[in-house]
Amino acid sequence: MPSLFRPKAKPKGKPTRTSSVWFIRYWCPIRRRSHAISTRCRNRKNAERCLREFCNLLERGEVGLENPFLVRLRQEREKQSSDRREIEACLTAFEVDLRAGRIRKRGRRQAVGEGYADTTMARIRRITTGCGVKTIDQLTVEMVNAFLDRCQANGTIRTNQTRKHHERAIKAFTRWGQTTERLDRDSLSRLDVTYVDEERDVVHTRSEFTLEEMTRIIQAATGAAPLAGLTGRQRALLYAFAASTGFRARECAAIRRQDFTEDFAFVTLSGLFTKNRKRATLPIPPGLREVLAEYAAKLAPDEFLWPCGWKQNEKREWVPDGWIKDGRAGDFLRADAALVGIVIGRKGKEANGGRVLDFHSFRHTYISNLERADVTDGLRGQLSRATAQVVERYTHRELGRLAEVAQRLPTPDLSALKNKPA
Structure with missing residues (x-):
C-alpha cells in the first residue's frame, strides 16, 4: 500500500535533516x-490528495517508470507553450x-506612432496569412521568400523597397x-x-520647391477658402514657416505663441513633439519675423498658431x-497648389x-537653401x-551652381597642351 513519508539525511559530522517535501513510497511492479517519488508538496493535506490520486493511477495500471506528477506538469507546460x-x-x-515601443532596439522606448504600428502589423499579417501558418514556429525563410516572390510576380508588391519593408x-x-x-x-x-538601389528601385525621389513656386502657392493660399479649420492665410503662413525652418507638418502644428522669443528671432519646440524627441531651437529668417509677430499678436501664450493638430488625452499626454x-x-498643399497649376504628389x-x-x-x-547660403556642414x-x-x-544641387564651383577651382598651367604637336 503506498504511503507518505519525508526523507531524512545524515551528513557526516552534521545533524540529521528532514526534507520539507512529502514523498510517496510504493511497490513498483516494473522495477x-x-x-x-516526489509529490512536490510541502503541505500534508496536499500530499494526501496526491496520494489518493496516485493510488487510483496505480490501480488502473497507469503508473510507469516516470513520476506521473512530473509527466502531468510537463504536459501542461507543453500545452501552455x-x-x-x-x-x-x-x-x-x-x-x-x-505600440508601447518595446520592440525598437534604440531610443528611449517611446511609443511609436499609430500609422507606423498599423502599417507594420498589416505587413506582418499579410505574410503570415499568405504563408498559411498556424503557429509562429512554422515560419521559415523558404516560405517567406516564396510568398514575397509570388507577390512581386503578380504585382501585389511592386518594388524592392516595398519588399524590404515587409522583410524587416x-x-x-x-x-x-x-x-x-x-x-x-x-x-x-x-x-x-533585399538590397535597394536608390537609382533603380526607389519609386520616386522627392524634390524641392523653387522660390518662384513657393511664392505663387503662398499668394494663392492667402485668399483661398478655409479647409479643415485652417483659413487660407493660416495655410499660407504654414507653408512659409515650414520652408523657412525645416519643421515637419507635425512639428509645425505643435508651435505655440509662447515658443517664440520676444522679437520672434528664435523658436523653441519641446521634445514632446519633435521626431527625435529632442528639444529644437531654430532661428527665424528676418522676412518672416514681421509676419509672425503680426499674426501672433492676438493669440494667447499657450495657443497654437495652427490649431486642431494636437490634443491632450485622459493621461494628459499630447x-x-x-x-x-x-x-x-x-x-x-494639393488644393492650394492646384490654383496655380502645380500638381502635388x-x-x-x-x-x-x-x-x-x-x-x-x-x-x-530648407536644407538645400542652407547649402546655397554657404552654411558649413x-x-x-x-x-x-x-x-x-540625410542632409x-x-x-538638391543645380548644375549651374556646380559649374560655378568648378570655375573657382585652381588649375595648373596648360599652355603646353595648347601648342600643336610637330
Whole structure:
C-alpha cells in the first residue's frame, strides 16, 4: 500500500535533516522493488490528495517508470507553450509591445506612432496569412521568400523597397518571438533583406520647391477658402514657416505663441513633439519675423498658431488630432497648389518636369537653401536636425551652381597642351 513519508539525511559530522517535501513510497511492479517519488508538496493535506490520486493511477495500471506528477506538469507546460505559439496570440502580444515601443532596439522606448504600428502589423499579417501558418514556429525563410516572390510576380508588391519593408517587419516579429521564449531560436535569422538601389528601385525621389513656386502657392493660399479649420492665410503662413525652418507638418502644428522669443528671432519646440524627441531651437529668417509677430499678436501664450493638430488625452499626454492625425497637410498643399497649376504628389511628376513635390518638400527646400547660403556642414546638420547622410540626400544641387564651383577651382598651367604637336 503506498504511503507518505519525508526523507531524512545524515551528513557526516552534521545533524540529521528532514526534507520539507512529502514523498510517496510504493511497490513498483516494473522495477520489482520499492520506489519513492516526489509529490512536490510541502503541505500534508496536499500530499494526501496526491496520494489518493496516485493510488487510483496505480490501480488502473497507469503508473510507469516516470513520476506521473512530473509527466502531468510537463504536459501542461507543453500545452501552455503551444497556446503561446499560436499565430493570433503572438500577433496580439507583439502589437502591444510594438505600440508601447518595446520592440525598437534604440531610443528611449517611446511609443511609436499609430500609422507606423498599423502599417507594420498589416505587413506582418499579410505574410503570415499568405504563408498559411498556424503557429509562429512554422515560419521559415523558404516560405517567406516564396510568398514575397509570388507577390512581386503578380504585382501585389511592386518594388524592392516595398519588399524590404515587409522583410524587416517579419524579421522583427520572429526576433521578438525568440526574445519572449516563444521560439527556441530565430527562425528567420537567415533571411537576407533585399538590397535597394536608390537609382533603380526607389519609386520616386522627392524634390524641392523653387522660390518662384513657393511664392505663387503662398499668394494663392492667402485668399483661398478655409479647409479643415485652417483659413487660407493660416495655410499660407504654414507653408512659409515650414520652408523657412525645416519643421515637419507635425512639428509645425505643435508651435505655440509662447515658443517664440520676444522679437520672434528664435523658436523653441519641446521634445514632446519633435521626431527625435529632442528639444529644437531654430532661428527665424528676418522676412518672416514681421509676419509672425503680426499674426501672433492676438493669440494667447499657450495657443497654437495652427490649431486642431494636437490634443491632450485622459493621461494628459499630447497626441495627434484633427488635420495632423488625418494627414491633411498634403491635402491642403494639393488644393492650394492646384490654383496655380502645380500638381502635388506622384501624379505630378511629368507635369513638374520629373519632380515629385509634397509637403515634405519644404524640408528639402530648407536644407538645400542652407547649402546655397554657404552654411558649413556642421551647422547644416545642427539646423536641419538630421544626420550627414540625410542632409546629403535632402540637398538638391543645380548644375549651374556646380559649374560655378568648378570655375573657382585652381588649375595648373596648360599652355603646353595648347601648342600643336610637330
